[in-house]
Amino acid sequence: MATYSVSVALTGSGGAGAMTAGQILLDSASKAGFFGLMTRSMGPQIRGGEAAALVRISSVPISSLDDHYDLLVAFDWGNITRFAAELPLSRDSLILADPEQGDIPEAVARHGARVAELPLKALAGTIPGARANMVGLGAVAALIGLPIDSLIAVLTVQLGRKGEEALAASTEAVRAGARAAATLPALPKLPEAAPHDGQRWNISGNEAAGLGALKGGIKFVAAYPITPATEILEWMAPALEKTGGTLVQAEDELASINMVIGGSFAGLPSLTATSGPGLSLMIESLGLAVASETPLVVIDVMRGGPSTGIPTKSEQSDLNIAAFGLHGDAPHLVVAPNSATDCLSATQWSVYLAEALQTPAIVLSDQAMGQSRVIIDKPADSPYVASRLVAPAGDGQYRRYALTDSGISPMAIPGTPGSNYVADGLEHNEKGTPSSQAGDHLAQLDKRSRKLDSFDYGDNWADIEGDGDIAVITWGSVTGPVREALARARARGQKVKLISLRLILPALPGKMEQALAGVGRVLVVEQTHSQQFAKFLRGHYTLPAEVSVFNRPGPLPIRPGEILTRLAAWE
Amino acid sequence: MATYSVSVALTGSGGAGAMTAGQILLDSASKAGFFGLMTRSMGPQIRGGEAAALVRISSVPISSLDDHYDLLVAFDWGNITRFAAELPLSRDSLILADPEQGDIPEAVARHGARVAELPLKALAGTIPGARANMVGLGAVAALIGLPIDSLIAVLTVQLGRKGEEALAASTEAVRAGARAAATLPALPKLPEAAPHDGQRWNISGNEAAGLGALKGGIKFVAAYPITPATEILEWMAPALEKTGGTLVQAEDELASINMVIGGSFAGLPSLTATSGPGLSLMIESLGLAVASETPLVVIDVMRGGPSTGIPTKSEQSDLNIAAFGLHGDAPHLVVAPNSATDCLSATQWSVYLAEALQTPAIVLSDQAMGQSRVIIDKPADSPYVASRLVAPAGDGQYRRYALTDSGISPMAIPGTPGSNYVADGLEHNEKGTPSSQAGDHLAQLDKRSRKLDSFDYGDNWADIEGDGDIAVITWGSVTGPVREALARARARGQKVKLISLRLILPALPGKMEQALAGVGRVLVVEQTHSQQFAKFLRGHYTLPAEVSVFNRPGPLPIRPGEILTRLAAWE
Amino acid sequence: MTVQTALSAQDFKSDVKPIWCPGCGDYAVLSAMTKALAELDVPREQIAFISGIGCSSRIPAYTNVYGFHGVHGRALAIAAGVKLARPDLTVIVAGGDGDGLSIGGNHFLHACRRNVDMTYVIMDNEVYGMTKGQASPTTSPDWCNSKLTPEGTGISPVEPVRLALAAGANFIARGFAGNPAEVSRLIVEGVRHPGFSFIQILSPCITYRPEEREWRNAVHASGEQPAQSMTEAMHRLASDDGFTTGVLFAGNRPAFMPARAAKATLADIERKFVS
């Protein structure tokens, strides 16, 4: 019995090593030639506390969790009820439990999955220096058909520093687990991995966003830590330092966004990263960037809201603030990567767009993408690199906000003689001198919207796949499960189109009209409570008469099967 | 030749006394039994600088400027080109200019209005202690048919303190102006004012908002000054002090909104007032008020945006941030008064709603309403007074966020024994204990939207007037000109309906459906550049197939005639 | 009115389990706080305990009084609103060095000078615990264990008590979580002192700053009576090493509290609009 992917949940209290095991599992899958994806579910404790590593291994590239876990390994039951809802199982799933840890809690048992007992701790006890999580790992590998050698290879690299003994203990534990698994009920197994030439990468969405920023040309970052965006900054700090850029930790988000404005005004492509609460604090100054036409990028890694909300869980509910949070008429860019991998290219593109259009770009990532780690083919190089239209040395008559056809005016960088000007958030005339005249206001409002509306975004504005009378319109990390659902729908003969919007703002009604040609029914899928995306679509686009919305707030991920059910109703 | 209203623009440099003259003109009109409205147009200077007092006097209540000014009196030409666009004239209009001040600038002359010269300054020079603005005022009164006695009566009160001589000089100047006017071309004249019993009020929109707040039960205000909202606070500070409330000037808007949250948590109905830039800074903490279910009111007196924008001019472009500015799914109230008078009742209603629904209410006023001064019949008393559902003393098992049918949970006020709880912006369970569980999140999100969606807002949600196949949907201060346009359209036989939305959020699709029954075409009128209101309507309501939008950003007010033109196209 | 018998420290503890790491200094601050509340003998319902966001800022939920766990950095502003609206309440504020001195620095400044009667406790661990170990304004410039500032911040730390004094705080003290009895006493004194009382409590983060366990060897009690004039306090603090515990300053500025007696009715006020 083979399958193209298996999903494994490893859970336990803090210290049980579920996270370590998950990490090694993912690395081993990569070593063995598979693709993969790992997300984490953590408790509110800073250290310790219950945790789950959620790993999916696949013979094809994936960017979605599966409908349920094929295998759940519990090192102990800790406070698992707190997130049992995030661990769907089917009747075919297998729960692997250590009998020493007591009964399976009802919240887990209720799915009616098969159960197998394995004395993980006791087995580890028989090997000096070994830990139960390694025994579990061995069992997992054997059950899903992952070569034990790939595990050992990863352990060898990782435990290299810790010395022979540690390695020997872990290796032995893994082998013991694998042996023990022989007596357990069978699971569908991974096929042999296809041979491949190209490089494979192991990268998280947050790292990918950081890399995309650097590849786009970012040289200056000012930021304030916040979950789940901090890792972007933690990755970028040393990377910038090495490549000749600067990252500064600001006193708060009001400072970080304004430092970024300063850095960009001074000539460097500049960026900050934050999450909902921080984005809220940046709102006023984002308006300043719009009015003063200062390019910059803000990555918002969305988490559960409103307010402090659920800092460690994902949701798409910052769409509203990102698109409409600014006071006044303040056209700007909103770009949404639609997978952990796309965090790289979408962020890179955003840097390019912000610089080309001299306006802020908000990149809407989320916890599910940002903190998931994927095994992917090395991403192709992208041509998008910051390139600002700069003004040459002048004669003192420089018009910073000149009314050009494109709406884009050459921007003088300090140091350029004779083109000095004063950037202003007050409405102004072409020179930048404050003006409250109706004519100047209208001209500058027109210019600032014209430059966004008339720019050529090419095909990047959306991922459009397939054809049919039905289109699923979605965005962001929910694209993963939608894509997988559509693949399944097509496999059973339904004709469906995917429209995953990468460019949220500006809206491009012409392109959407084209994309919707021949589409009679639309299913909108999003992870919010108030249908923010569907309302946004209705407000900005002409949709077919029949629109249905599948929305749910976080933290429960939207699963391919749930989407499939909605599509089936239209069959 | 009589008319029901006349419009007069009085302009001059700082110190020329245009504002004083306008004020006296309005007061005199009231004294004579007329209704009236006065707005101001000011230059960017803090003191001095060009200014215009724009006065409309009418025999019926009004809340709109007219299409153009019947009379423009220029004490001098100063920098009038800076706001000449705000002074539309017709060929029938009369420009009254002092020949001593030089030629009429092209920006004013281009309308082809009639011109009359009057040596205002020279005439004033003949009367010891007299000023040109008083001479002008006398001429205006004579030209438009305002009894000179009413002017003298107002001057007598106002100059009482300054002594006999000052009064005599002004009186004499006014009379001289009136005499001189006899030789000038005629203008349509006001009819005799209808006798009336009731009280008349002279109040600005900002004062009305302050009064509405007090009548609604506001007892605590924390705020930071900002144009054009400061006058609400300046009116409220002494009023609260006298009536046993408190107003505190905070260090910034982050502090003011949080002080207001604290005041409300502690049990007092609390409010702050600000404008776009300040509202931007309050966004994060408004989300806290939503999540912690702390009632409060924020009045946003909108000005030109984005960013610092045009602080002294009006626009409706904060609709987006008010409705969608919060991160996460954060249902709250957005209420928009639709006239200076309605600033009173809409604000009072907002206090009531915020308290009843334990959520923040944003009141969207604007500079045009807030800083205009109107003569109106004394407003009727409104029944809406803050009344919060409070929790009684308890036994330590208090559930602050209990899941009730209405979504409203009794709120314990500090001091209530046995019902203490910790309010939280983290997602929480019914007790208020932080929770990241999907079930708690969904339950609380449902509850927070349910309480808004299921509340009975009665008829206040919109002003609906007239009937017909065509509806004009509008909001806020633009309602004034729309109302007047519709009255004219009806007078010429067109059947048109007015829908002026007072409750922006929550949207009430059921009520709108009823209001739109039988309507085939909709004209949306709003004062923004990006059609924020029209997009909002499309996103939240089902509109007829034919929707047309008339939008323009500030600072040029939308005039009744412009709306009429659009309606005529549909005739 | 309910008749209340004297409450014990235990009565001021809630049954919510702290999310804190085993060994975190904040547990001792919690104990000291509940002990102080018991000693102060204020009814539970008369206490409002306000905080921001951070490990330390979770403390109100672990006590059994009215509380508000607000957003990051704004606790002092909420607290000012509470006290100005309800002068009868005893208002206590607590939070971290990041919450209070980085993002919340402006409110700290203005709370000191506004001098509303409340007590503010900073649980200073010289790090952002909640976000997993970044430098705070009190972190020394050469601490290199944050990925965000791998070479150290290179920035002089803020000395909270000195800042409080310059900004106008009316009572200034320092305690150490390793000496909860003293902390408890400082809180009691701070609450009893009129106006804005500031207490810095050195509270080790054993997860991200395990070396802070050594603070126990560095702290030393102030031998002196609290300074009573600002000048005297400035002179003394000029040579402070950051580890002197005790009450460092006890000023005598009157607390800020606007009068609130009604002298007129709304009808009186409305009369001004009659034209």
Place this chain on the structure above:
Amino acid sequence: MTVQTALSAQDFKSDVKPIWCPGCGDYAVLSAMTKALAELDVPREQIAFISGIGCSSRIPAYTNVYGFHGVHGRALAIAAGVKLARPDLTVIVAGGDGDGLSIGGNHFLHACRRNVDMTYVIMDNEVYGMTKGQASPTTSPDWCNSKLTPEGTGISPVEPVRLALAAGANFIARGFAGNPAEVSRLIVEGVRHPGFSFIQILSPCITYRPEEREWRNAVHASGEQPAQSMTEAMHRLASDDGFTTGVLFAGNRPAFMPARAAKATLADIERKFVS
């Protein structure tokens, strides 16, 4: 590269007409500033002049250099970004007491301690001019002419130089708009001093605080050399009357400036992701 001959103060003035009231102290500050810029002899294009919002904050537009008129209270943050991104630029920041000490207080605090090389001028008129006369953090508690605080604020004013010192500013001076020659000299010294230089300039608002004309009788030059240690400065400022002009403190902390030499390529960095 352009060859520049020495520029005069006039060369640093723009042709934008100030919106200031006739007689406002800010005119003198503008003159002092352009004079200082001329004396500093930095090319116009190498100067970035940053401000917030307020009457005083309008000043960059009246000069002939690169400038940024930002939002209320955030000038110092923009300036830090400019200087960190472009260490070659001379960065000057100016604004009001409300902009810098009320809404902008937190950035002031952190700019002082971060010690990025720039010069910050507060044009202190003890009032919000732009919004027509409300109390600022430097307003005395008994000033009753604001409608917002008709009984006075009742709050102790902040002493900006004392706060700057406690927060860690590296150069502290005070000037008076009535003595533009001294102001000009202070600006020159401030710009030349490495790190964060703070200059408070008493600049009367003749519209809302006409009594400030009397400041000319209160100011007096400091007879002493600038204090060079923080302790010495603290002692001196403890007895300052708020009207001593001159350089009050000149410290020697090195300016903050992260290194920026590239040691690796992006390809090197990417290699870490290969699995």
